[in-house]
Amino acid sequence: MAVQKSQPAPGKPAPDSTRRSEKSRRAIYDAALALVVEVGYPKTTIEGIAARAGVGKQTIYRWWSSKADVLMEAFLDLAEQSTEEAGAVPYTFPDTGDLAADLKAVLRATVDELRDPRFEAPSRALAAEGVVNEQLGRELVAKLMQPSLDLYIGRLRAAQDAGQVRPEIDPRIALEFFISPLAQRWLQHTGPISHEYTDTLVDYALHGLAPR
Amino acid sequence: MAVQKSQPAPGKPAPDSTRRSEKSRRAIYDAALALVVEVGYPKTTIEGIAARAGVGKQTIYRWWSSKADVLMEAFLDLAEQSTEEAGAVPYTFPDTGDLAADLKAVLRATVDELRDPRFEAPSRALAAEGVVNEQLGRELVAKLMQPSLDLYIGRLRAAQDAGQVRPEIDPRIALEFFISPLAQRWLQHTGPISHEYTDTLVDYALHGLAPR
Amino acid sequence: MAVQKSQPAPGKPAPDSTRRSEKSRRAIYDAALALVVEVGYPKTTIEGIAARAGVGKQTIYRWWSSKADVLMEAFLDLAEQSTEEAGAVPYTFPDTGDLAADLKAVLRATVDELRDPRFEAPSRALAAEGVVNEQLGRELVAKLMQPSLDLYIGRLRAAQDAGQVRPEIDPRIALEFFISPLAQRWLQHTGPISHEYTDTLVDYALHGLAPR
Amino acid sequence: MAVQKSQPAPGKPAPDSTRRSEKSRRAIYDAALALVVEVGYPKTTIEGIAARAGVGKQTIYRWWSSKADVLMEAFLDLAEQSTEEAGAVPYTFPDTGDLAADLKAVLRATVDELRDPRFEAPSRALAAEGVVNEQLGRELVAKLMQPSLDLYIGRLRAAQDAGQVRPEIDPRIALEFFISPLAQRWLQHTGPISHEYTDTLVDYALHGLAPR
DNA sequence: GCCTAACCGAGACGGTACGTCGAGTCTTAAT
DNA sequence: ATTAAGACTCGACGTACCGTCTCGGTTAGGC
Structure with a gap:
């Protein structure tokens, strides 16, 4: 499960990735993440990352095309590490047979994260960069979000097979009832997020708003 | 409803707004919006706005505190104009008695916008700026989104009174089933948006995913 | 006797020289000269000059087109100041009637300088820059050397009128017998320079190498 | 006469010159000279020379200590080749018995060169490098100029023996009347150089400026 | 109808970061 | 062991904008 390297500016003689310094790469990831946490994204600069990583600027420009690009790889790497660290089987979704309970459990974990x-x-x-830069946005979705979304889809299909979700429902749309409200509250600060909140989302979504 | 001017950096002798040049303000709004459309937000600079508006930089710094601030006011102004232009009563939500139809109509209009x-x-x-800058994000929500959200809440409460929505439902959460999936698809490029899509959202949300 | 400002890169909107900061100009001259003395010309950088002068780099690039250009103006300014300081009438050549003595006196002063x-x-x-960069070289000659050379020419013509130099001699060539050997020894380290040396030059040049 | 190799940075384990690649050396000389002619000295870079010569940078740094050092050897080599090519006996000065004629002939050849x-x-x-870098300057004088200067000295001494130059004249100073004015005009662009000009120098120098 | 303060266009200023280039060092593979 | 190749750290380049700070020149009210 190798991290895909992003392409540096095209037209340049592609650097020889077999000779790449692993130490520098790690130092750059660490510096980038630390700086974003400490001073925020806009004040995180390529120069700052290079200085903190003890690396020449050119080494960053050689392998990445932008600050966002560095950060994306750093974040993917972080996510990978965290998953491994947690010892968890990385890409699974609980299936206890109780759809509501499973969804609530996963969403509670997402809230914590x-x-x-x-x-x-x-x-x-x-996320902010992805809003404005469509290309990066699509990469983010594909690399960071899609794997999780696929798990939702799988679980919902299983629920359909078990007769717990109506068969005519498109799982790719249905999953947005769980994901999107949470995402929007978090992204746009439109409201607080909590375990109770996501529990409520699951209940509303499964049973609908209208009286039965 | 006058646009509230935002505060410039505190500690400064407040400029006398009665002597402010309306012509400059308009020119700045126009330049800011045009530049964002033409070259994108990151390449839109205060210097660029000033030059295009035929205005001194200080005139911008005197009345606004940041690029995002200028753009927010410019956008609010644009939204106001558009509303007036459309001749529409600005802040209403249709109520034909058919909740599903009303929601679909409003969402189709939102998609078009x-x-x-x-x-x-x-x-x-x-939106991107708001993701990263919480203060600005909250301002955006309050000034741009909240009025619309309140209309949803009003309509949903009416539906509750009419027995079309279960009374224990919290309308502030329920409205997210209509708004958030659309917002996320648009913001994060996670999927296409269309009238059919929003229609589906309304149906799924009202009747739930589970079999009845 | 104003210092001619050199042209910044052509094609740029010429900066308004009436608003130029005299303080910055002085600081830049001082920093440039000091650095050249302290670390040598190749290690003198625009960034270094700017930092030492407490000035933005742009302020240098706004008014000069290159490191050599800065240094040339700084040096012209220094020369001017020194002349004023010395209280001397700036552009004169002694004429005691004794050509040999006058030449020796001036050359001794040149050696000291x-x-x-x-x-x-x-x-x-x-000088080094002028060797390689013809345009700068010609400027140097015109601004720094020519005034002195003209004084030699004047003195030699006077000597011709007084019958102390043969009338068919071209003073513009003759003066090189005094100037060029000294210049070459100094520039190319081909030999030591001293008062005795320049005295000898004068004697040899006036009376020739061949027996009389 | 083998070219003396200059020392690379001291303190390093001296490379074994018996295993040196002659092909690389030639390629480096050719590339260095070609680049200086084509793009000028300041824009000639070690990287550029290496690339053009199809040589690793280290191969240059192993054998030379600086760009100027490379160029000096390349130029010495070129001078040697040219001399051989011309088939001329390398280091002689004509002696027809007519000092003026001999000097004029040699100077005319110098002008052409x-x-x-x-x-x-x-x-x-x-030359420019030598003006600013005394060590290199002295090397240049010793290796490139001195042999020629010695020939002048020899010819002038012969002229003294023949009674054509006054015995009290120091030939090491006298020769500067022929060399230095030409050198200065060429180096500093202070005037045009031509056969007529050097002829005039010889006449003025031999017979002096003063009336006889 | 004038005075005088504030705003205005303009843009120079001290800075920070950009993305690029080259220096000089170090590592790898191949000859 | 030298070589071609090129990745590495470092420092400077010249440019773009930042946000602050003068400059005149309008452009109001308050007198």
Whole structure:
């Protein structure tokens, strides 16, 4: 499960990645994440990252095309490490047979993650960049979000097979009832996020707003 | 409803707003919006706005505290104008008695607005800024989104009174089923937005995912 | 006798010289000369000058087109100041009636000046630059050397009128017998320079190498 | 006469010159001279020379200590080749018994050489470097100029023996009347150089400026 | 109808960061 | 062991904007 390297500015003679310094790469990831946490994304500069990592600026420009690009890889790397560290099987979704309970459990974990300060600053920064820069946005979605979304889809399909979700429902849309309200509250500061809140989302979504 | 001017950096002798040049203000709004559309938010600079507006830099710094601040006011102004232009009663929500139909109608209009290129660039820029800058984010929510959200709340309460929505539902959460998925698809490029899509959202949300 | 300002890079909107900061100009001159003396010309950088002068780099680039250009003006300014300081009538050549004595006196003064450490580093640097960069070289000749050369020509013509120099001699060539050997020894380190040496030059040049 | 290799940075384990690649050396000389002619000395870089010569940078740093050092050897090599090529006995000075004629002939040849574009760029570059870098300057004088100067001294001494030059004249100073004015005009662009000019120098110098 | 304060266009200023280039060092593979 | 190749750290380049600070020149009210 290797991290895909992003392309540096095209037209340049591609650097030889076999000779790349692993030490520098790690130092750059660490410096970038630390700076984003400490001083915020806009005040995080390529020069600052280079200085903190004890690395020449050119070494950053050689392998990445922008600050956002560095941060994205750093964040992907962080996510990978955290997953490994947690010892968890990385990409699974609980299936106890109780759809509501499973969704609530996963969403509670997501809430906790969104509040982890190690994740908050860089993921906000990346999300903001993705809003404005479509190319980066799509990369983010593909690399960071899609794997999780696929798990939701799988779980919802299983629920359909078990007769707990109506068969005509499109799981790719249904999952947004759980993900999107949480995402918007977090991204746009439109409201607080909590375990109770996500529990409520699950209940509302499964049973609908209208009386039965 | 006059646009509230934002405070310039505190500690300064407050400028006398009665002597402010209306012509400059308009020129600055126009230049800011045009530049964001033409070159994108990150490449829009205060110097660029000043030059294009034929205005001194100080005139911008005197009345606004940041690029985002200028753009926010410019955008609010644009939104106001558009509303007036449309001749519409600005802040109402249809109530035909058919909740689903009313929601679908409003969401279709929202989809159309999100696709209007005049709106897209600046509102993306502001949204992105709001993700990262909490203070600005809250201002955006309060000034740009809250009025609309309140209309949703009002309509949902009416539906509750009419027995079309279960009484224990919190309308402030319920409205997110309509707003948030659309917002996320648009903000994060996670999927296409269309009238069919929002129609589906309304149906799913009202009747729930589970079989009845 | 104003210092001619050199042209910044053409094609740029010419800066308004009436608003130029005299303080910055002085500080830049001082820093440039000091650095050339202290660390040598090649290690003198625009950044270094700016930092030492407490000035933004742009302020240098706004008014000068290169390091050599800065240094040339700084040196011209220094020369001017020194002349004023010395209280001397700036552009005269002694005429006691004794050509040999007058030439020897002036050349002895020149030798002293060439050895003054305040002058040595910058003038070497400029001379070197002028060797390789013809445009700058011609400017140097015109602004720094020509006035002195003209004085030699004047004195030699007077000597011709007085019958002390053959009338068919071209003073513009003759003066090189006094100037050029000294210049070459100094520039190219081909030999030591001293009062005795220049005295000898005068004697040899006036009376020739061949027996009479 | 083998070219003495200059010392690389001291303190390093001296490379084994018996295993040196002659092909690389030649390629480096050619590349260095070509680049100086084509793009000028300041824009000639070690990287550029290495790339053009198809050589690793280290190969240059191993054997030379600086750009000027490379160029000096390259130029010495060029001078040697040219001399051989010309088939001439390398280090002689004509002695027809007519001092004036001999000097004029040699100076005319010098003028022609100074105008040869193959020589001009590199020798200007070296001269400029020598003005500012005393160590290199002295090396240049010793290796490039001294042999010629010695020939002048020899010829002048012969002339003294023949009674054509006054015995009390120091030939080491006298020769500067022929060399230095030409050198200065060429180096500092203070005037045009031509056969007529050098002829005039010889006449003026031999017979003096004063009436006889 | 004048005075005088504030605003205005303009843009120079001290700075920070940009993205690029080259210096000189170090590592790898191949000859 | 030298070589071609090129990644590395470092420092300077010249540019773009930042936010502050003068400059005249309008442009109001308050007298």
